[in-house]
Amino acid sequence: MPDSIERALAAALTDACYFGQILIRKAGENGFVLCHRDDQGFDGLRLFQNPEDAIEISKFDDIENYRPLKTAPNLSRGWQLAVVDLSDLRRALDYFYPGRLAALVAWKENRLKTTPLRQTLDRQSGMYRIAAKISDAQINSLVGDFCRSDGGCLRAILWKRNESGIIPSTKLPPEKFEPAHDQALGPGPTTAAIAVIPLLCQEACNLLVAAARKVVKGE
Numbered sequence: 001m002p003d004s005i006e007r008a009l010a011a012a013l014t015d016a017c018y019f020g021q022i023l024i025r026k027a028g029e030n031g032f033v034l035c036h037r038d039d040q041g042f043d044g045l046r047l048f049q050n051p052e053d054a055i056e057i058s059k060f061d062d063i064e065n066y067r068p069l070k071t072a073p074n075l076s077r078g079w080q081l082a083v084v085d086l087s088d089l090r091r092a093l094d095y096f097y098p099g100r101l102a103a104l105v106a107w108k109e110n111r112l113k114t115t116p117l118r119q120t121l122d123r124q125s126g127m128y129r130i131a132a133k134i135s136d137a138q139i140n141s142l143v144g145d146f147c148r149s150d151g152g153c154l155r156a157i158l159w160k161r162n163e164s165g166i167i168p169s170t171k172l173p174p175e176k177f178e179p180a181h182d183q184a185l186g187p188g189p190t191t192a193a194i195a196v197i198p199l200l201c202q203e204a205c206n207l208l209v210a211a212a213r214k215v216v217k218g219e
Contacts, residue, residue, distance in 0.1 A: 017195040045080040054095035115203040131212040144171025155201035
């Protein structure tokens, strides 16, 4: 019996939809076919048929650089992954974008907790404790560059800069904070031709914390 994540995924799916840089298409009675959204309609894609293949597909970009941030907009192209049912689809998507389906379910059920950036930085210890010393001006610049959808991260930001509810960066467009917006298209109007399942960010990631430490150390 499908769990809450699979039920939510089934409800979000249409005949074709986007999840980050992935195009998901229904195939047959129960199956699904996935590919890079920029490869739709292309022939000669390398065929995969195991959900675990998503681990290797998502590990490196097109020039064989390791991808430490799985929601970065640098997913490799040239592949096609066919899965037999909803359960295998859920597994594959969890490999491509770890934890994002669970966050989506929690958000839809109004129980997703967000953490302000200052709180995330204040709880750091050891070598990362110094990251809490970053200034607001530095945060504005860092987040505006590190988290931007065109080259940074495809998640829609739900967290604030601090407890006062200030947005993380004025350098990011308003669409960066809208879950309904297709982040892979960047700022501006989003086409309604294909449905979008959002990638959500409820808390600053470890890579952003590490980047904040570098900024402070650089000063």
